[in-house]
Amino acid sequence: MPKPKKQPRPKAQTPKGFRDYFGAEVARRQSMLSEIARVYRLYGFDALETSAVETVEALGKFLPDVDRPNEGVFAWEEDGDWLALRYDMTAPLARVAAQYRNDLPSPYRRYAMGPVWRNEKPGPGRFRQFYQCDADTVGSASMAADAEICAMLADTLEAVGIARGDYVVRVNNRKVLNGVLEVAGLAGDDNADRRGIVLRAIDKLDRLGEDGVRALLGEGRKDASGDFTRGAGLDDAAAETVLGFTAARRGSGRETLDRLTELVGDSAVGAEGVAELAEIAALLGAQGYGPDRIVIDPGVVRGLGYYTGPVYEAELTFEIAGEDGRPRSFGSVAGGGRYDDLVKRFTGQEVPATGVSIGVDRLLAALTAQGRFTDADDGPVVVTVMDRDRMADYQAMAAELRNSDIRAEVYLGNPRNFGNQLKYADKRGAPIAIIQGEDEAARGVVQIKDLKLGARLAAELTHEEWRDQPAQVECPRADMVAEIRKRLG
Amino acid sequence: MPKPKKQPRPKAQTPKGFRDYFGAEVARRQSMLSEIARVYRLYGFDALETSAVETVEALGKFLPDVDRPNEGVFAWEEDGDWLALRYDMTAPLARVAAQYRNDLPSPYRRYAMGPVWRNEKPGPGRFRQFYQCDADTVGSASMAADAEICAMLADTLEAVGIARGDYVVRVNNRKVLNGVLEVAGLAGDDNADRRGIVLRAIDKLDRLGEDGVRALLGEGRKDASGDFTRGAGLDDAAAETVLGFTAARRGSGRETLDRLTELVGDSAVGAEGVAELAEIAALLGAQGYGPDRIVIDPGVVRGLGYYTGPVYEAELTFEIAGEDGRPRSFGSVAGGGRYDDLVKRFTGQEVPATGVSIGVDRLLAALTAQGRFTDADDGPVVVTVMDRDRMADYQAMAAELRNSDIRAEVYLGNPRNFGNQLKYADKRGAPIAIIQGEDEAARGVVQIKDLKLGARLAAELTHEEWRDQPAQVECPRADMVAEIRKRLG
Known part of the structure; x- marks a missing residue:
């Protein structure tokens, strides 16, 4: 019989662009x-959890193509379906709004949270699976729906811990x-291409600045590498009108609206906007949402190409250190707007909808940058094992702590080397280790080793002082829970 | 220019075997x-959230194969990788235990919850995406790890609302x-095939009963369709020994252990077990987990082929109506055991591990069967719109209710037809609708329409009685929140 060929060992690796989340990262996102x-529920929004998998046909944006049907998405063929x-x-x-259109309430307010997947080139901080958290109202043309989403967005940010201001x-x-x-002379079907150029140019305002965008609105622009991007061919006055729109924000909402009224002249659609x-x-x-929370700002340019009416964006204004070390404001954490062709692809019917998407990972990063998580997520109290025949006693200690809502566990590795147990407690971020050997058991006491205090003392004190103030106390077994509760504060 | 061909409309449908979850279903599972x-965290388990996507190589069980690499899984090729x-x-x-083996604490207690995907034939109640919720301890050979998981499983079931008993x-x-x-004479490499037959036979005990399994342990068994399954070829005495194992449970743990000691005779591995x-x-x-919660029961046969040491299963014992209408016990909602080859595929090293998986959907079905959810998840209070120029007033009412932690929303559809607004409130499961027309606004009052009470009165009373007791009261605008709070109880 031929000897079976030895299989090479598989590589233990996440696929490129994917990552794992551990412990506190998961718990913080979940909370x-x-x-x-x-907050979404309080506003009357109902949860919707669709499956991660859809037909490519229903997803729509990415049409099946013989060569590469999965541009931008992860797609595969299954019994003839993509x-x-x-x-x-x-x-x-x-898809849901079309599939269940006879059963869902109308308007339908729904929220959805979960991972989405993009088949894109991964980069630093850019992953191919990430969380989104959306709220949308389907079937209402009323501006009250948009106003409500803006108010809810402000309430949500405050609820997760972003301070007003x-x-x-x-x-x-x-x-x-x-x-x-x-007004700039770009009405009509003939100018669709040039309008597209203008929209793309405005979208780059953050990156290129006003002069760069002005060039793209006019003849065109050569970038640092020498590549030329064709412009929209507006004359100077028309370009200034367009730029005037993005810079139309004034000291008050009333003044901004007045300025916009000037800019749209006698355009009917402009006046409607x-x-x-x-x-x-x-x-x-x-409702009391003043400009300290929500403002009219024509400088919001992201998504103007996609949305059909109101567009909104939540920006965090506190400063963090930028990549160049200089302070910059944290920036956008959520965006949305009105799109009136949600289910038209499926039913042929126009259904107005408006909604917002919160960038969950960005918002978590913001809370982390604000130092919201430093004290949270301590490891469990670790009950060490001095005598392996007394596991039941150690388990009982852990159970008592848990019954008092204190996270606790017994060391389950090989107990022979006590140093390994303390190293383990350290790796777990344990605030406290409990020690009870034969002697302590006989005397009805336990040793409580305050690892957090110990680390602080070790950092602050000289070795001599530290030896005199060991962060370890003995206490009666019966007082163990109370003593630990006191130390955990 | 040729007229663009009209594309057929896409079908608004979930892929076969997938489904959507709405509102309360999502909220209940989440909670x-x-x-x-x-509970898992209290026991010292840490969250782990891996990506939904893995390399086929790392998943292992399903090896890439030229024809059909994705037997049982959803798989696709991406830049040369599966x-x-x-x-x-x-x-x-x-994969994680191997990839991060130098960084993770050892033992490593972790929990994971989320959807998994199976490329299997869907059936009634069988979906291709479903939730799992696992807890495992990696790197401990101690029976204390297994005992802990059993205790935690009992605590978990009680925490989600399954009563002791x-x-x-x-x-x-x-x-x-x-x-x-x-003892039955099936030791040694030569008998591996026959041992496999015995394991598969035992696994069918629930379905085939003792006689069916006895046939499979002996010569073999012909099923109802006439198909013959080859047996393990045990003689009657050996077959009785094997069946005696599954029936070894006695009135107390001590007696069961004694009976098992008899059955394993002088087998060293048997004695170890x-x-x-x-x-x-x-x-x-x-620790006080008596036989009312956790019992030694050799009748647990599921997973015996997979696990290498202790095997455990949580069964709900209360009765529900079976498919034939007769009461049967609800059955298994969680299972697990010890498997000592977790990371060997990757590193060549044996690492002991033990863990449990809770069937989230089964457990939710159990709680539903126990009537745990009937009162929960009322819809929001719906503020109707009598005068579309006063949207801000209606929004303020909803905001006031929300500030008192009462779910509330303003009707955002076309307000012209008031009947539609009440139909909407009904579809939303709204307990209460608020009505304030011009007259009520002038008098500083609102109408509170108690829809739940109305439905109950309509069911209980004759039309005449009902007219005299309309479930609608007028109250001062200032008392609105208090009045609604009272009615919601």
């Missing part, structure tokens, strides 16, 4: 998502831009 | 998972069966 869900992992939460919502929700409107484009902004501002103002 | 995580959706939580744990955790041991097989069961029983007994 943030719970808090967001609580299936794919969802790349966002909006495409599955569109550290964020602002900024609101813009695509229709106002459409009006400005009319200004009226929509005014209605949102009035609704929010009446 | 159950949170509660399970709370990727797949995880089919359970254990394979990713094995309505469940039992049953513990068995594969080594005891190995001992029994030795009995000693392991005795140690688990002693540890649990000392």
